[in-house]
Amino acid sequence: MATVTLKDVRKSYGAVNIIQGVDLAIKDREFVVFVGPSGCGKSTLLRMIAGLEEITSGDLMIDGAVVNDVPPDARGLAMVFQSYALYPHMSVADNMAFALRLAGVPKAERDAKVGSAAKILQLEKLLDRKPGQLSGGQRQRVAIGRAIVRQPKVFLFDEPLSNLDASLRVQMRIEIARLHSELNATMIYVTHDQIEAMTMADRIVVLRAGKIEQVGSPLELYHYPANTFVAGFIGSPKMNLTQATVRGSHAGGVDVQLPGGGVATIPVEPRNATAGAACTVGFRPETLAMAPEGPMGGKVAVVEHLGGETLVYVDVGDGHLVTVKASGSTSAKIGDVVRLAIDTVEARLFDAEGQAMEPMNRRAIAGLATAAQ
Amino acid sequence: MKTKQRDKIIMTFLGWGVAFLVFFPILWMAITSFKSEIDAITPSLFFHPTLESYTTVNERVNYFGAVINSVVESVGATMVCLAFAVPAAYAMAFYPGRKTKDLLMWMMSTKMMPAVGVLVPIYVIFQQLGLLDTWTGIIAMFTMMNLPIVVWMLYSFFREVPKEILEASRMDGATPMQQMRLLLLPLSLPGVMSTALLSIILCWNEAFWSINLTSVKAAPLTQLIVSFSSPEGLFWSKLSAASLLAIAPILVFGWLTQRQLVRGLTFGAVK
Ligand SMILES: Nc1ncnc2c1ncn2[C@@H]1O[C@H](COP(=O)(O)OP(=O)(O)OP(=O)(O)O)[C@@H](O)[C@H]1O
Numbered sequence: 001m002a003t004v005t006l007k008d009v010r011k012s013y014g015a016v017n018i019i020q021g022v023d024l025a026i027k028d029r030e031f032v033v034f035v036g037p038s039g040c041g042k043s044t045l046l047r048m049i050a051g052l053e054e055i056t057s058g059d060l061m062i063d064g065a066v067v068n069d070v071p072p073d074a075r076g077l078a079m080v081f082q083s084y085a086l087y088p089h090m091s092v093a094d095n096m097a098f099a100l101r102l103a104g105v106p107k108a109e110r111d112a113k114v115g116s117a118a119k120i121l122q123l124e125k126l127l128d129r130k131p132g133q134l135s136g137g138q139r140q141r142v143a144i145g146r147a148i149v150r151q152p153k154v155f156l157f158d159e160p161l162s163n164l165d166a167s168l169r170v171q172m173r174i175e176i177a178r179l180h181s182e183l184n185a186t187m188i189y190v191t192h193d194q195i196e197a198m199t200m201a202d203r204i205v206v207l208r209a210g211k212i213e214q215v216g217s218p219l220e221l222y223h224y225p226a227n228t229f230v231a232g233f234i235g236s237p238k239m240n241l242t243q244a245t246v247r248g249s250h251a252g253g254v255d256v257q258l259p260g261g262g263v264a265t266i267p268v269e270p271r272n273a274t275a276g277a278a279c280t281v282g283f284r285p286e287t288l289a290m291a292p293e294g295p296m297g298g299k300v301a302v303v304e305h306l307g308g309e310t311l312v313y314v315d316v317g318d319g320h321l322v323t324v325k326a327s328g329s330t331s332a333k334i335g336d337v338v339r340l341a342i343d344t345v346e347a348r349l350f351d352a353e354g355q356a357m358e359p360m361n362r363r364a365i366a367g368l369a370t371a372a373q
Numbered sequence: 374m375k376t377k378q379r380d381k382i383i384m385t386f387l388g389w390g391v392a393f394l395v396f397f398p399i400l401w402m403a404i405t406s407f408k409s410e411i412d413a414i415t416p417s418l419f420f421h422p423t424l425e426s427y428t429t430v431n432e433r434v435n436y437f438g439a440v441i442n443s444v445v446e447s448v449g450a451t452m453v454c455l456a457f458a459v460p461a462a463y464a465m466a467f468y469p470g471r472k473t474k475d476l477l478m479w480m481m482s483t484k485m486m487p488a489v490g491v492l493v494p495i496y497v498i499f500q501q502l503g504l505l506d507t508w509t510g511i512i513a514m515f516t517m518m519n520l521p522i523v524v525w526m527l528y529s530f531f532r533e534v535p536k537e538i539l540e541a542s543r544m545d546g547a548t549p550m551q552q553m554r555l556l557l558l559p560l561s562l563p564g565v566m567s568t569a570l571l572s573i574i575l576c577w578n579e580a581f582w583s584i585n586l587t588s589v590k591a592a593p594l595t596q597l598i599v600s601f602s603s604p605e606g607l608f609w610s611k612l613s614a615a616s617l618l619a620i621a622p623i624l625v626f627g628w629l630t631q632r633q634l635v636r637g638l639t640f641g642a643v644k
């Protein structure tokens with residue numbers, strides 16, 4: 001059992017507030033990912049949980065007990081650093097056994113634990129090497145091994161894969177996900193890569209400027225972003241966020257005027273949508289299609305052939321590009337004038353402040369049930 | 374190609390020239406020490422070499438006693454100094470406060486004051502505490518004298534150690550003492566070694582305090598040179614012999630450790 005609870009946790013350096021009141025309840029064995037742009041405070045928040053950074057105010061609880069003033073090693077956590085932070089003058093085996101050695105664990109037991117961790121991570125042949133003699137991926141595995149050996153209640157990862165090349169990153173991503181299910185431990189993982197977040201997380205916490213923007217399962221965030229920031233951050237290619245104007249609202253939703261003159265009805269609760277108000281419409285690239293009757297129109301500016309699919313960038317006026325995901329065999333060419341049809345059920349409407357208006361018929365989404373508990 | 378070769382020759386000559394200029398006084402001193410007192414007054418290079426001065430020096434003073442004093446005092450002071458400086462530099466490098474930089478500057482600034490300015494108060498304090506002419510007194514004095522530069526040097530070496538490594542060890546349960554002993558010192562060993570060597574050399578060569586605070590029992594080699602410089606007028610040859618005897622151990626020491634010294638002092642830059 002290991003739950004981590006944050007209650008109005010804050011951090012300031014002098015007068016600068018870096019973390020501005022974070023409330024979060026992480027469940028036992030959950031894989032939670034913190035994402036957000038650079039400088040938003042992800043690392044700071046993680047380091048506060050680790051005990052490496054003081055908590056200015058608020059409570060941090062592990063398994064229900066407040067641990068604000070408990071030193072890092074007594075919190076039962078292990079951390080994997082972006083720079084690996086291996087002890088350069090010690091062998092791989094000594095690196096992994098260091099915590100046990102400090103804790104006075106007898107040598108035989110240490111060796112056994114290091115051996116089994118090395119086996120999980122396929123490091124058996126490297127145990128006598130120094131970190132300087134390892135590749136990036138191997139160092140990363142040693143860093144993870146050092147965490148595993150301690151059998152912590154919670155694993156903390158701070159961008160552990162960002163120093164690896166793309167293919168190794170994919171491989172390690174899978175390995176960490178496998179470890180999560182094997183070790184049955186709670187994991188908190190920091191990244192600025194939304195693909196890592198989408199693929200690994202049970203729940204994603206989107207941070208911006210020291211505040212939580214939204215917490216939810218990957219698909220919940222993908223389909224029902226709470227605001228334009230989350231909408232633009234989650235998903236690749238990005239969700240199109242198009243400026244539009246409210247024409248009016250009725251029982252069926254809100255009518256918006258799109259660039260290119262067409263009007264579409266987005267089925268959301270109108271809330272404070274008054275005619276003439278500015279708003280933002282969000283379309284996922286896969287919910288748009290090139291069709292002669294579509295309400296939006298423009299000129300094809302860029303075509304990216306990815307093989308199985310094609311990304312078509314359509315200039316809908318003023319240089320605003322809308323991304324459309326088309327089939328790999330699309331005949332669209334640069335300069336074509338096209339109309340775009342919209343799947344309005346999948347479109348999202350945001351008010352002038354960028355907050356989402358509640359969709360009328362939220363679908364049940366796999367993974368949403370656990371997140372809603 | 375031609376000019377390159379010529380440049381190289383010029384540089385070589387320049388290098389040797391500078392080295393000779395720096396080395397000349399020591400060379401001259403060595404030559405003088407083998408002259409008789411009569412020959413020593415003339416700058417002649419032709420003379421009958423004699424060990425006369427060395428025998429006199431040996432008869433007049435206890436050379437090995439002074440060597441032992443110098444070794445105990447410089448090594449002892451360096452060890453005490455490190456015992457204070459390592460934790461201080463660790464704290465400053467890894468837990469800096471808003472005033473850490475100012476503190477470092479202030480420590481250095483104490484070295485800018487002429488030592489003679491505090492001679493009287495220190496002398497009186499030493500007298501009252503019975504520290505005059507004792508190992509304890511000189512070690513305490515040398516420790517205080519070198520503390521700023523040793524802290525400063527260690528601070529800059531420690532800053533080269535990535536702080537995540539110490540953070541990782543904190544997560545692993547290392548106490549500050551363990552962090553220093555198991556990680557910081559091994560990781561910055563070249564730097565720590567060269568700091569220690571420099572401290573030993575500075576202590577060895579120190580003259581002001583050792584002359585003023587010691588007389589016989591705790592007198593190091595620098596005091597020994599002084600005893601040949603005044604009483605009955607200058608005796609160049611004996612003075613040279615005494616000086617050479619005083620600097621010989623540290624010259625050998627410096628020569629043996631020069632590789633280590635240079636490596637340590639350029640440790641940060643090269644990495
Ligand atoms: N010691 C400090 N003093 C003042 N400000 C700091 C300090 N440490 C971090 N900050 C600030 O806190 C903010 C959050 O930093 P943090 O390292 O948590 O960002 P991050 O989300 O991890 O970014 P990245 O993705 O680049 O790693 C940054 O704006 C940073 O400038």
Ligand SMILES: [Mg+2]
Nearest residue numbers: 042043044159
């Ligand atoms: Mg970070």
